[in-house]
Amino acid sequence: MNKRFAKPQVLVLGGNFAGLGAAQKIRDYAGDACDITVIDRKGYLDFIPNIPLEVFEGRDPAVTMHMNLVEVLAKDDIAFKQAEITGIDIAARTVWMRPSERPGAPEYTMSYDYVVIALGVRLAYDDIEGFAEYGHTVSDAFHANRMIDYLKHDYQGGPIVVGSDRFEQGHKGRPDWLPTALAACEGPPVEVSLSLAHWLEENGKGGAKDITIFTPAELIAEDAGEKVVGQLLDAAGAMGFGYVNKVEGIKRLTKDTIEFTDGRSLPAEMKVIFPNWKPHDFLKGLPVSDEVGFIITDMRMRNPDHPEVFACGDAAAITVPKLGAIGHQECDVVGRQIAGDLGKLSSAEANKEWHPEVVCIGDMGGGKAFYIHANSWFGGDIQELRMGKIPYMQKVAYKELFFRNHGRVPGWGVPLAEWSAENLIRA
Secondary structure, three states: OOOOOOOOEEEEEOOOHHHHHHHHHHHHHHOOOOEEEEEEOOOEEEOHHHHHHHHHOOOOHHHHOEEEHHHHHHOOOOEEEEEEEEEEEOOOOEEEEEEOOOOOOOOEEEEOOEEEEOOOOEEOHHHOEOHHHHEEOOOOHHHHHHHHHHHHHOOOOOOEEEEEOOOOOOOOOOOOOOOOOOOOOOHHHHHHHHHHHHHHHHOOOOOHHHEEEEOOOOOOOHHHOHHHHHHHHHHHHHHOOEEEOOOOOEEEEOOOEEEEOOOOEEEOOEEEEEOOEEOOHHHOOOOOEOOOOOEOOOOOOEOOOOOOEEEOHHHEOOOOOOOHHHHHHHHHHHHHHHHHHOOOOOHHHHOOOOOOOEEEEEEEEOOEEEEEEEOHHHOOOOEEEEEEHHHHHHHHHHHHHHHHOOOOOOOOHHHHHHHHHHHHOOO
16 A cells, blocks of 8 residues: 555546446445545546437437536545546556646646546547548537537438447457457447437438448347347338448448448438447556557456456446446446455455346437347347337436436346336337
8 A cells, every 4th residue: 555645545547437436336335445536537427328319309418418527426535636647557556647627737647556447438430531521420419419400400311321330349368258349339329220210200301211220240239139139120120221231340431421341332411420449549558458458357347467457337348348337337346346355345245246238228219218138248148128118218217316316326226127127018
C-alpha cells in the first residue's frame, strides 16, 4: 500500500456504466476499507441504451439521458476527478491524466494500489471513409439528434441501410471458450431498424420495405443464438426488411451507396452505421493488453500477471459481445474480488462463480420492444426471445429506476425483468 495514504487507493478509470457500477460495487462490498476515486473526462453518465428510443419518440437525449456523475459518486464517499486519462504505467502503478474542465491543463499523475480500467472504447467512425459526409448513427446525443434532423428535413424516401462495420477482436490471452465476434454488438442495429421503420410509417415517409439490415457475420446478433436469430429474421422478413450477411466490413460510404470490402455494394440514401469498437490508443502495448489494446483478464476480471489491475465493461478483452448487461455482471465480480483482498468478504463470497449471459431489450417503436436472454454464445442452452409491450415497459422502467436510484439497480431488478418477460409473454 502507498505509504502516503492510510487506506488502499482504488482508481476507477471511466465513469459510465462499467466505471460507476464498479465503484459502487467496491464500496458496497468493501465498505470503508479503501479510498475510491473515479476519473472521467466528463461529469455526467450517458445512458446510451435508450438514446434511439428517446430520439424516435421526439425527446432530446442530451436532456433526458444524462445523469450527474459527481453528485451520485459523492453519496457513496467516492471521489471524482474530471480528467482525460493519457497513460498508465503498470510497473509504477501510476495513472497519467490531463484535467478536462478547461483547455490548456498540464498532465498530472496519481498512484494506485488497485486500478479498474473501465474506459469503454473508441468508436472508430473516423476510420470509415465518407462517414462524416454521408453517415448517420445513434451512439450519442449529438449523432442521434443529427440523424433525426436529417430524417425530418432532408430524407427523400430512398433506400436505407443499417448495420455494423467489422470488429477487430484480439487473440492474445483469449480463453478457448470465447468465440470470435465479427461485430462488437448487434442489438443496436436490430433495434434501430425496427424503431426506424415504425417512425417512417408514422411520419408517412416509408417503412420496413425501405430498410436493408447488413452484418459482417454469418448471422446478425449471433451472440443471441441461432434459434433467436432465426425468429428475428423470420419476423423482419415478414415485415419487409431486406437482409445481407457476410459483407466482411465497410469500404466506404458515398452519397448514394455503401460499399463493402467483399466487393458488394448497396444503394443507400441513408446509411445508419455502427463502427468498429477500438481500445483507446494509450492502452495498446501495455503488459496487461492484448495485441489490439483490450485488457486481458481472467473470469475474476483480474489480469493474470498483474492482479492489482482489473478491467470491466467494453475495455475488457473478455467482454464479447460489448454489451451493457455483461459489463454490469462484471462490476459485481470486481467489487467482490477487491473486497476479498481487503478482508471484507470470505474467499467463497469473493470468488463466487460468474456465468456470463446476454440480456438485451431493444425498442421496436409503437410502445413495443424485443427482449433477448441467451447464454448459448458461452456454451449454455438458454435462447429466449419475446416481443411486445412488456419489454418496452421494462426498458423504460429500467432507465427510470437507474436514475432514481443514482445508478444502483436493486438485486431483484434483473431477475424480475427476466421472469416477467419470459413468463408473462407467450412465446
